[in-house]
Amino acid sequence: MKTLFKLLLLFGLVAYLFFAFTKFSHHSDTSPCEHLNLTIADSAQAGFITYEEAERILRQNGVYPIGKRMDQINNLKIEKALKKNAFIDSVACYKSPNGTVNILIVQRLPLMRILADNGDTYYLDQKGNQMNPKGYHADIAVATGSISRKFARRELVKLGRFLKEDDFWDKQIEQIHVLPNGHLKLIPRVGAHTIYLGTTDSLSLKFRNLYTFYKKVLPQVGWNKYEEISVENVSQIVGTKIED
Structure with a gap:
């Protein structure tokens, strides 16, 4: 559902950009920019880019559009300035009537924080790349233990993507x-x-089995009855009870 929404949003943006380019490319607008419509995709999720941070980047690079003539505002320069930020994945900038500049930012979202036994500490994004946001914090799952960078890119990204696509498990899994x-x-x-x-094999089946166990067994015996629940074997769930 989330992927479909993003595709529809992207399709709508492309359609509007084509319309705007066709309508306004041959028109010189000397009026000042009065409005900045800045949208950060997935802003409700844990991320490192805020509206204020994006504004600061624009001002710092001398491309903040408010007050400038519309025909002197360079969309590509705005996009280039924002893309310099390590936490931004892509940017689309376009102008619309009534002195408005529109900017859509797609940020790099962290999947989890890595705290490995070998001393590695970083955030892992959805493409398996490292993020090192000094001074920032995201409320997401933490991965600990014997984690090599290769294992993080190959296995933890796979699990992290799965959890992000499911609201229940994204909120339930803490570590x-x-x-x-x-x-x-x-x-x-x-x-x-x-x-x-x-x-990380058969993730969908393992978590479906676990969800069934959550719904049918735990409400009957209590959430604090088991010490460990194993879903390693997709054909059965093994629960180890806490000793009295």
Whole structure:
């Protein structure tokens, strides 16, 4: 659903850009820019770019449009200035009637924070790239344990993307711990148990089984009854109860 919404948003933007270019490319507008319509996609999610930060970048690079003549505002220079920021993935800038400059920013969103045993500390984005936002903090899952950068790019990105696409699991999973053998143990926000995931194979089936266990078993016995719930084997769920 999220992917479909983004595709529709992108299609609408492309259609409008074509319309705006056709209508205004041959028209010299000497009126001043009075409005800045700045949109940051996925701003409701944990990210590092704010409206104020984007404005600061524009002012710092001398391309802040308010007050400038519309025909002297260079869309490409605005896009280039914003793209210099390491936390911005892409930018689209275009003008519309009534002295308005529109800017759409797609930011690099962190999937999780890495706190590896080898001392590596960074955020991992949706493409598997490292992000090092000094002074910033995002309320997202933390991955700990035996994490090499190759493992993070290959396995943790796969899990992180899956969690981000599901609102329930995105909120429920608080920590991902990588064991020395590369298997994964998850720590949820709610409940006294841990979740033994094993590898990242068959994620959809494993989490579907776990969700069924959450809905049918835990309400009957209590959320603090189990010490560990294993979904490593997709054909069964194994629960280890807390000893009395």
